[in-house]
């Protein structure tokens with residue numbers, strides 16, 4: 001009799017729980033909208049979006065996508081070990097996670113795999129996670145406990161790790177793969193890692209970060225060996241005013257990078273070192289390395305595109321770029337040959353450039369290395385458009401001088417390069 005009562009109770013409880021739990025297939029999209037959402041919604045349609053990203057993560061299960069509309073999210077997120085994608089619907093500039101000075105903007109501390117993906121956000125005003133009574137790690141992003149997340153297309157700026165490490169990103173007993181990100185003006189390192197296999201950093205700008213010891217740009221402590229490919233690492237500083245670009249204790253790999261404009265030594269790596277096809281101020285031993293003005297368009301205003309004649313054009317090693325990297329930080333083709341530049345890099349043409357941006361001449365809207373009829377068609381399809389910007393790839397690159405408008409200046413630029421013979 002008692003047994004039968006228990007069974008009845010369990011039957012009632014099970015039916016109740018089934019009714020409470022929303023049935024969601026794997027790979028569900030969960031919507032978040034700071035402006036029109038509400039955490040009391042179900043999150044299953046754009047019209048019934050949640051208001052906070054954390055509510056989306058809480059609700060998600062492995063292989064789901066949390067799709068985040070434009071807005072400012074004052075939150076401190078925890079991925080909770082889930083293999084989910086948290087992705088913005090727009091560019092990073094318009095989808096902001098503000099840590100509110102109340103902790104790390106985003107934490108991966110539960111053994112997350114590379115299938116935990118953060119894509120397309122600005123992370124700012126994070127203040128890190130306390131790892132003991134006084135030290136905070138990971139102002140923008142804190143990775144710990146063997147986690148190894150994927151960070152794509154983010155701007156990580158103005159975060160801090162007081163007394164600790166990794167103002168922008170800290171991977172401690174953890175790693176991360178960081179691609180197409182801008183990591184700037186964070187304090188106590190742009191990226192810091194230790195006791196993990198080492199961060200992989202590709203197509204990133206790492207500029208104007210500060211450290212109270214060494215390695216304002218990237219600091220790699222004991223046990224971690226970072227792999228840094230096609231990055232532009234400039235203008236970082238450290239308390240010691242030296243070894244401010246990259247500082248690595250347990251070896252490191254630096255390929256196709258530009259590391260310059262630091263006071264004192266730019267790169268210090270102890271242990272197994274592979275620095276190649278990179279432009280390092282002060283020079284560095286290794287195949288294909290150079291020490292020359294990279295001819296940035298306007299470093300003073302943070303524009304690290306390459307000018308005509310840059311020694312970084314066609315000077316990288318194409319074989320060093322992982323297969324899944326097909327575009328540069330602008331989203332344009334990663335491999336473009338500049339016909340006017342003798343190839344000094346390695347691999348079969350087109351040869352990749354050093355740094356985050358691939359050079360192509362003005363007017364080559366599709367980045368195929370030529371100004372031809374298709375580029376004119378693209379330009380005229382945007383003719384007199386005044387809304388060009390990062391959100392529409394500068395009007396599909398028809399706005400070659402990036403002043404927001406497609407007009408006669410862009411057309412003249414295109415004609416000049418067309419007449420110059422880039423269309424063979």
Ligand SMILES: [Ca+2]
Nearest residue numbers: 314336351353
């Ligand atoms: Ca090239």
Ligand SMILES: [Ca+2]
Nearest residue numbers: 314338341343
């Ligand atoms: Ca060339």
Ligand SMILES: [Ca+2]
Nearest residue numbers: 364366368370
């Ligand atoms: Ca073209």
Ligand SMILES: [Ca+2]
Nearest residue numbers: 399401403405
């Ligand atoms: Ca223009």
